[in-house]
Amino acid sequence: MAFVTELPYRVALSDGDVHKEKQTWETNYTPIYVMTTIFAIIFFIGPFAIKKGENKWIIKTCMMLASFFLWLFWVTVYIAGMNPLVGPQLRNTTLAWMAHTWV
Amino acid sequence: MHRSTNSCLKEKIDYIESEIQEMTKNARNLKSDYLSLIELKLLIEKTQTFFQDHSAQRKLSATVQIYNNDAVFGHLGFIAGTVATSRVPSFERMLWRISHGNIFFKQAQIDQPLKDPITGHELQKTVFVVFFHGEQIKLRVKKVCFGFKATLYPCPATYKDQQEMLSGVETRIKDLEMVLDQTEQHRRLVLTNIAGDISTWMLAVRKEKAIYHTLNMFSMDIIKKCLIAECWVPKSDLYIAQKALDDGVKASGSPIPSILHHVPTREIPPTFNRTNKFTRGFQTLIDSYGIASYREVNPALYTIITFPFLFAVMFGDVGHGLIMTAFSAIIVIYEKRLSKNKSDNEIWNIFFAGRYIILLMGIFSVYTGLIYNDMFSKSLNLFGSSWMNVYDSETLANHTSLELDPAVAYTQTPYPFGLDPAWQFATNNIIFLNSFKMKLSIIFGVLHMAFGVTMSVVNFNFFRKPEMIYLQYVPQILFLMLLFWYLCILMFMKWTMYSATATDPTYGTSCAPSVLITFINMMLLKGSEDSPPCKAMMFDGQDALQKLFLTLGFLCIPIMLFGKPAFLFWQARNRKRHEVGGERGEVPAGAGGGAGAAGELLITQAIHTIEYVLGTVSHTASYLRLWALSLAHAQLSAVLWQRVLRYGLARSLAGSVTMYVGFAVWAFFTLAILVLMEGLSAFLHTLRLHWVEFMSKFYDGQGYAFMPFSFAAIIEHDDEELAQNGAPPEKKDEEY
Numbered sequence: 013m014a015f016v017t018e019l020p021y022r023v024a025l026s027d028g029d030v031h032k033e034k035q036t037w038e039t040n041y042t043p044i045y046v047m048t049t050i051f052a053i054i055f056f057i058g059p060f061a062i063k064k065g066e067n068k069w070i071i072k073t074c075m076m077l078a079s080f081f082l083w084l085f086w087v088t089v090y091i092a093g094m095n096p097l098v099g100p101q102l103r104n105t106t107l108a109w110m111a112h113t114w115v
Numbered sequence: 116m117h118r119s120t121n122s123c124l125k126e127k128i129d130y131i132e133s134e135i136q137e138m139t140k141n142a143r144n145l146k147s148d149y150l151s152l153i154e155l156k157l158l159i160e161k162t163q164t165f166f167q168d169h170s171a172q173r174k175l176s177a178t179v180q181i182y183n184n185d186a187v188f189g190h191l192g193f194i195a196g197t198v199a200t201s202r203v204p205s206f207e208r209m210l211w212r213i214s215h216g217n218i219f220f221k222q223a224q225i226d227q228p229l230k231d232p233i234t235g236h237e238l239q240k241t242v243f244v245v246f247f248h249g250e251q252i253k254l255r256v257k258k259v260c261f262g263f264k265a266t267l268y269p270c271p272a273t274y275k276d277q278q279e280m281l282s283g284v285e286t287r288i289k290d291l292e293m294v295l296d297q298t299e300q301h302r303r304l305v306l307t308n309i310a311g312d313i314s315t316w317m318l319a320v321r322k323e324k325a326i327y328h329t330l331n332m333f334s335m336d337i338i339k340k341c342l343i344a345e346c347w348v349p350k351s352d353l354y355i356a357q358k359a360l361d362d363g364v365k366a367s368g369s370p371i372p373s374i375l376h377h378v379p380t381r382e383i384p385p386t387f388n389r390t391n392k393f394t395r396g397f398q399t400l401i402d403s404y405g406i407a408s409y410r411e412v413n414p415a416l417y418t419i420i421t422f423p424f425l426f427a428v429m430f431g432d433v434g435h436g437l438i439m440t441a442f443s444a445i446i447v448i449y450e451k452r453l454s455k456n457k458s459d460n461e462i463w464n465i466f467f468a469g470r471y472i473i474l475l476m477g478i479f480s481v482y483t484g485l486i487y488n489d490m491f492s493k494s495l496n497l498f499g500s501s502w503m504n505v506y507d508s509e510t511l512a513n514h515t516s517l518e519l520d521p522a523v524a525y526t527q528t529p530y531p532f533g534l535d536p537a538w539q540f541a542t543n544n545i546i547f548l549n550s551f552k553m554k555l556s557i558i559f560g561v562l563h564m565a566f567g568v569t570m571s572v573v574n575f576n577f578f579r580k581p582e583m584i585y586l587q588y589v590p591q592i593l594f595l596m597l598l599f600w601y602l603c604i605l606m607f608m609k610w611t612m613y614s615a616t617a618t619d620p621t622y623g624t625s626c627a628p629s630v631l632i633t634f635i636n637m638m639l640l641k642g643s644e645d646s647p648p649c650k651a652m653m654f655d656g657q658d659a660l661q662k663l664f665l666t667l668g669f670l671c672i673p674i675m676l677f678g679k680p681a682f683l684f685w686q687a688r689n690r691k692r693h694e695v696g697g698e699r700g701e702v703p704a705g706a707g708g709g710a711g712a713a714g715e716l717l718i719t720q721a722i723h724t725i726e727y728v729l730g731t732v733s734h735t736a737s738y739l740r741l742w743a744l745s746l747a748h749a750q751l752s753a754v755l756w757q758r759v760l761r762y763g764l765a766r767s768l769a770g771s772v773t774m775y776v777g778f779a780v781w782a783f784f785t786l787a788i789l790v791l792m793e794g795l796s797a798f799l800h801t802l803r804l805h806w807v808e809f810m811s812k813f814y815d816g817q818g819y820a821f822m823p824f825s826f827a828a829i830i831e832h833d834d835e836e837l838a839q840n841g842a843p844p845e846k847k848d849e850e851y
Contacts, residue, residue, distance in 0.1 A: 070394065073416055073420075077417060085483065085555075086533070093501075094529050096547070097627055101517070101541050104506075104512070108511055
């Protein structure tokens, strides 16, 4: 099994269209803004939504803790994936299938 | 009202008891009569043969002697009866001895065993007839029979008399059998009637016993003729206790009211954490490690979220998480019905008691499963992968395996939610995941531990020891954060600064430094060389900054070591100085003991400091189990899919049978190994992380539980002693 990784600066698309040279992309920061906002709302504003109830402090604490940890988990995964230093090593069949089905 | 039903119950029970006792006695008498009749019948039947044999004896003697009212056969007297078969040989020997051989003994064993009325055992009996001549021998024989517990029966000699007696006996036997039957039926009826009420009565009796047991703990004041109870009552529930006392006074109609009086005490009260059905499970988890000291901060509140979260980091799989959620959701929805069946099965009881914990664990596992993008070892592509194929058909045809270069095959925007689905197919999956998950574990670990150390501030604030915040909390948190949170910062910097698309090779993929090596070099003060184009340091001034952090961190250690003892010593000295004109003998409590107490304090503080400092290193590393277990879970899941389920997929029609069997095997192992075993394992590790790594930073746990009087608790543990566990000396009783 040969593991030679070549880098022809061509993108093979499913319709056999080989028209681009090396493509560059810009990092899109939208997901960070969206997710952080969602979790920030739950963390900062959510506790004020719970006004009555015998268990209100428990609920408030749980909301804040949960939103913080879940956001932290998500943001760590996101930042870790922002600048990957290695890429996945895939089989040729998988690559072909990816090119065909995943747009 | 309550009292009258109680006395009714007592009378009722007494009445039923005497009735059943009488019935049993009667039945026993009847049964012994029955036994005698049966024996008599058998005796008559068997002895018929004896008497026939001896008809020849009549010719022997000339004189016929008549004995008054005694059994006479020819001129021989006889005695007939039954004796236990086991005693026959010794019985015969004894008779022979006392009569000097002048008796004639005939025996015949009764084949069927007879039932003893008292014990219910079966007896083997033998019918015997003793022939003798003379009054003296008769007396002696009777004595021997009495000694051997032989039952004697009047047996007629002539055949005609025997037959008459036999028919009479048989009629009596029939009558007696009928009576016995009826007695038995009646007894059964009475017992069945009370059988339904027995459990209620037992409950009432147990409750009453518990009440009297508690009443025993009251002390009696003879002068004032009243009972005094000393107990702990939660402050916010004092009005409930007062109301209960008032209600009791009203119900009993007593003119004298009960008094609730607050008694000041120096004793340490029990710890009472009010829980509802949801928080009870988490509180139990914390209490298993140790009951919190009185009024200490309760970590159970935060455990509600951190426990399921850390579990989920180790368990992360959407499919298995869904299974857990579904299972626990069903239990929670039907909890009212399920709680009514009291089960002895301990495993079920544990699952039921922890249903909310499992529910939360399941929900968080679904979330972390979505982030790890792992569902039964398959990934979900919901938002479009960020990796794409850059090779043309020719390259693909010639190479079996190709690696995607992040510089060209990556869209530079990560998958919006979690790990990219392309990684699940990658053969070098583990290389990326290892590095990432280890860093993740350390980040969570440092945060969790920092949270734990900060909990001690809550304690210091509540117990009004603000100086401890500066002497203990600040150095501890500085030591932890300056060293280990700096490590986490380095991780984030490496992730953001080094990229495959960097134009400057210093920040390219081949120059990315190992964070671990950097950290170790920092601790060991080892400089490293630049190897162009790569730089040893990530940013300018890193070396100086690291040295500064290290110095500050290690300066915290003597503060931790000597801060508290120095403060207490200074405080004691101040107190002594303010005592003007105090007597020599009067020594203030704090400075008492002098050098001894100070030495002990220093040693305790030294132990705590060493424990904390070494703990930061070892506990941080301990959090790597978050990585280890999630790796194990993912690998097991992948193995199960590839080696079991895959063989049933994409086959011909006959493959449907393989699929059927394969799915059964796959489902079984998924449930048994991945959900149950891995779930239990992750649960245990999370528990350890909480108990050791989190709670050792602030938890005292020297309290004892508040155990109020509760009928429910008593009925549940009905075979255990009523003594309250964990209570201080016997006098104190908890009353609700």
